[in-house]
Structures are given as structure tokens and as C-alpha cells.
Amino acid sequence: MKATIRSVAKLAGVAPSTVSHYLNQTAPLSAATAKSVEEAIAALNYRVNLGARSLRLRKTNSIGVVIPNITSPFFGEIAAVMENRLWERGFQTLLCISERSPERELSQVAHLVSRQVDGILLVYCSQKSRVAETLSDISVPIVFVDRRVPDQYSVCTDNFLGGRLAGRHLATLGHRVIGLLCGEPSVENVAERIQGFQVELQRFGLEIPEAYKAKGRQDLQLGLRITDLLQLDPRPTAIFATNDIVAIGAWRKLVESGFRIPRDISIVGFDDIAISRFLVPPLTTVAQPYREIGAKAVELLVDLVQAGETGKPAQENVILAPTLKIRGSTAPLKKGGAGKAIDGRLPQRTKPVPPKSKRSSRKGASRRPFKS
Amino acid sequence: MKATIRSVAKLAGVAPSTVSHYLNQTAPLSAATAKSVEEAIAALNYRVNLGARSLRLRKTNSIGVVIPNITSPFFGEIAAVMENRLWERGFQTLLCISERSPERELSQVAHLVSRQVDGILLVYCSQKSRVAETLSDISVPIVFVDRRVPDQYSVCTDNFLGGRLAGRHLATLGHRVIGLLCGEPSVENVAERIQGFQVELQRFGLEIPEAYKAKGRQDLQLGLRITDLLQLDPRPTAIFATNDIVAIGAWRKLVESGFRIPRDISIVGFDDIAISRFLVPPLTTVAQPYREIGAKAVELLVDLVQAGETGKPAQENVILAPTLKIRGSTAPLKKGGAGKAIDGRLPQRTKPVPPKSKRSSRKGASRRPFKS
């Protein structure tokens, strides 16, 4: 039988309320009573029942975290940071993994509300998420992470800026023929990256024709489709991938096909996941400020939770700036120049360049793919 | 004001207990009452307070998961599998990250107990963990994951077997001079891998001299120390790293130094983290059965939880077999043979082999490093 505050009180020969006061230091106790309570607690190995306390206090000191998955390095990092910060602040993390299913996500949020969490940190998995709509039903503070939601608290990277950073980097390196590996925009983030990238290129008088964009679900497979782009004429001398996973997929294909990075082709990713630093050469990428995102989201939510009694803080959409990590996978355009095939000194095991596909050759012939 | 079962009852014109029966389908209700209760619930947007229910039922349907960290791919995978399985089984996951601190781990376990979790899944972070000792104080079922604990429920990979698999693979490929990158055994797992590896090599009449073992904290840095091994004479033709991260560290150094994998050197890792498949060539490694570990641990714990009322299941230590994934990073020993420097056709950018260090030359000269 587990010890309760009552059993402790009985053993110590005091009232339950006295034990409670001892535990919470909410009233002064005489040294004698304190001691006997202390002993009773030790004797019974008593531990307060936080569930019961929560019921009475109407506050659980727990925060629900809903995240699409946790094995992807990006989300994993964010989840880790949030758990850490929450623990430091005295909150327990209730973890839910939505596995990118909007239905599951919704039911998880509902479940968390039922559990009386004090707040929710949500990285929603798809623009179709219905959480935002049903939000009025949810009387719990909620902060959206890595997503921008109109009129809601949210913390997000400036994806547009990130795209621009990547674009500027490649353009100033002299690249003129650039390929794009675009994840299907399940959420707006990816679309913003692409837009930022293109807007910045325009400043350099560059434009990316549709043929130079490979689109697909944002995962490793998409990276492999870089082979499509390599068949184009002129062949791209640089690639921007909308995240590092895609970049790594492309990387693999490139190396297997005998390309040298960055000599033959430059490549830029997005996210700066841990592996990227350890490729040879390391991947140039737009780094998301993981720690800041997680930390800021927790801070914002905790403020909201604690402001529950008083007034709410002003509506706040936090947008954090990413930074460009220039590493070894990008290099200035070699004198061969844009539009030329890469020079003859290919690595030994290079496969012959496959014949141009109809599509690419047509497009390539009909108009100059890049202005200027 | 949040709706309670009482407010619902009042609105529906019935007793609170009736509403409860409606919710739990624990007594037959007339169609009329059911309907009015239903409507009242909808009108008030009532959601049951799971905290209160737990208090009454003395069962929280929540499981504490304590894990050293979550960003490392191995632990991340396991955590993900466990969360998923738990959710399917109707349990909420309370996540705690110990950050490899035994003190933190202990206080997290204590906290979870206070929260009345129904059970705990623990990947403890260090052999010094004091959880096992204080276990008698803990009246909650607990399953140790990826660790073996005497007389406790646990689920673990057969690390010894894993080591043997790696050893046999390299030996049958003809390698005779083999280097070892040994993580400091913070937990026994690593030591067992090394032991299994050596035991298997002995069957082939091979033995690894101390000079061919690089030891250190099991992380990327350790991998970089492969340079020490490369200065030995004879130079190892194969490397076994006690996990994939270490192997990747070594890999990076090797590639940077101009070695070709597996032509110049074979390398075997342990864990089979996601990245390993995507190196070029992909890494041969001993795959831990992640999914099985996580799934089995959850299954075992849930059994324990549900057996709480009845008798406990027999003491069980589940040991799961790892499998060797033979990929591109290992190859048969080339005719140059053991003990010879790798052949002259090094890649273009190979750095000159550094002069032998005093230590290695002395050792190398004093006795044959490998029997047979």
C-alpha cells in the first residue's frame, strides 16, 4: 500500500494539513513537529502524489509536445531542446509523435487537453492540420513551432531569408546555371525557401527555368532525382536542395556517378543537420537556429502559462534568422564557365553522361535557360 | 470555466453518475437519457479530466521513458518506436532525457514515480546508475532497455554476438591485420562487442595487439584517431569500430587522407544508424534490431503493468540477435596481403604516409603483431 499524506500524518501524530504545510513550506512549524513529520516521511518512503496535487491545484506542470517525428535530425534536435528547457523550468514533457498524420495529430492534441496539460508545443505536420481550426475549443495555451500561423503564437525560422542566403552565395560564387531540388511543400516553409532563393537570384539577373527544378516528396529519393538535372544542357554547376536530407541524397548520387564536389558541382542544403558537417567535404548549408527555436518556443509558452492568471502577453510571432554555413561543398565557378560541360578530367570511374532526354534537349534548345 | 461531469449532469437533468456510466458504457441507459447526455456534452464541449480519473482509478495510463538523449540516431529510433507502440496501446509517453547524467536520471525516475506512471522504460546512461539500487523503493514496474540488469526485466541486443559477426566477416574476407576503435565502455555493451570480436578472431588464430586498439570516449573524435592506427607497421587492412558514429569519424579521416574504401581499407561499424546506408559506399555494419528492441520492451512492460493485479510474468531477460549488414565498405583482402603497405595506386590527393611513430615501430619490430 502506497503511503499517503494521511498515513504520514497518522504516523507522525499530526493532521494531514500539517504534513502538507511541511511539504510546501506554507506555514511555520515547530521544530519538534517538523522533525516527526520528516521521520514519518522517511519511514514510509512517502512521495507526494502529483496527480492528486494537480487535481486540487488545477495545474499539472506538464506540457504536451506534438511533433511529426523524432528520428529526423531536425525535429529530433528541436524536441531535445524543448524537453531540456521544459525540465529546467519544472515542466514534464508529454511527448506525442504524429507520424505526419493530421488525424493522429488532432487526436493527440485532444488527448493532451484531456490530460489537463498546462500548454502545448506543436510542430504540426501538414497545412491541412485541423488543430488551428478547432483551436477555439482548446482552452489551453498553444505555441506553434517551426510553423507560422496567423494570429497565433508561433516560433519559426525565416525561410525566405534562408533561401535568399543560399541564392546569394551561389550567385556570388559565379554560378549561372543552377538546379533546384524542391520538396513538395507539405507546409509553407519549403515554398518560402524556394521563393527566397529565386528572388535573390533575380537580383543577379538569374532565373531558373522549370526544367531545372526537380520536385517531389522531400526525402532522400528526391535527392536521387538529381540525375534528371545532370542530363540538361547546359548542365547545372550548382544545386540548391530544400533540405539537407535531399542534399545528401543528391550527394550520394553525384559521388557514385563520379562527380567531385565542389570541383564539378557545388551543392547547398538547408537545415544543417548533424551529419552535414561530417560529409567529405562538409556540406554548405543554411543553418536553422535549432536551439533558439526550441528555447524561444518554450520561453514563450511558459510565459503564456504563467500569464494565465494575469493578462496575456502581446500577440507574438517570433521569426528567427537562419545563418549560412559556408563549408566545403561549394566553390567558385571554374573558368570552364556556365553552360559548358565540366572539364575532361573526370574521376576514373565516371559513367558516361547519358544521352539527353527529349524534354531537356528541347527546352534547352528553344530558349536560353538563364538570362545574363 | 471548464465543463465537469457535474455541469453536464445538471444540464442534462441527470445525476453525475449517469453521465459517468454513459461515458464508460458501464451501465445500460435509456435512449432518451443517452441522447440528452450526449447533447449536454456537445453543448458544453465537455472533455473528461483524465487527471481526476487517474486519481480515482489509481492508474494513469502513462509510461515514463528515460533515455540518455534523443538526438543520437540510435536512441532516437528506439524512443520513436516506443512512443508509437505505447500510443497504440493507449499509453501516454512521459519523456525524460537524462543527458547522460546519473543524478538527473535518478531524479527523473523519482519524478515519474511521483507522477504515478504505470511503468518506466529506462535506457540508463551509465553503469553507475543508481536506479537499480534504489529500485526497491520504486513500486513501479520498470524495464531496462538496451541494458542488461541482473534479476530485472530487460531487453537488450546480444552485443557479444554482434562483435563475433563483425569478427567473422572480416576474418573470412582474409584480413589479418585489424585495427579496433574501442569506445570507453560507459556501459557494458561496448566491452561485450569488443570481446565477441576478439573471441571470434581467435578462432581464426588472430589476436589484436594493444597497439592496434585506439580507445576513447565513444564519439566522432575517437574515429579521427584512426590516424594513429594507420601509422603502424604492418598497417591494418580492416577496422572495426564499436559504433557507426565512430566508424563515420574514421571514414571521414580516411577519405580526407586519400584512402579508398574498401579498396585500401575495409571498415565495419555497429548499430546501423540511418546515415550508414547513405555513405558512398554504404557502411557494412552490425545492425541492432531497433524496432524489435523498442517493441519488445513496450510489450514486456505493458504485460507487467497489466499483470499488476494478477501474478507477474516470469523473470525475463530478452536478448535479441543483431544482424550483419554487408554493404560496400568491406571487401576481400587484396593480394598485397596482410602486413604490406597498401599498393602504390593511391588516389591522387593522398598525403604521404607520415613517418612511423617511435611507439609503433618499436612494437612492430619487437614481435609479430598477429599470429598465423
Added chain:
DNA sequence: AGGAAAAGTTGAAACGATTCAACGCGACGC
């Protein structure tokens, strides 16, 4: 029609904590 069984509903007592108002009591001031 009468009684028993079945069906539907309910009040009150938990679960384990917190908290507020009140109480006993010695000390103090006048």
C-alpha cells in the same frame, strides 16, 4: 393481479492532495 426479476437511475463515499477559516494557547501590554 401479484410478485420477482430486470432495467434504469442515483447518492454518497472514495481517490490524495491543498487551503481557508478557526481554534487553543502562551505571551504580552496595560
Added chain:
DNA sequence: GCGTCGCGTTGAATCGTTTCAACTTTTCCT
């Protein structure tokens, strides 16, 4: 000596559920 104050302590109510025994109403059988 008496009223007051403050300290230490406590009883009872409460948080939102579930559940058991009991109660009322209906149904069924003979």
C-alpha cells in the same frame, strides 16, 4: 486580571472522477 495578539495546528471542504449499494420503475411470468 483581562483582552489581544501571534504562533502553531487542525477540521472540513474541495478538485473531478468512478463505483457500489440502494432505490425506483418497468417488464415478465404464472
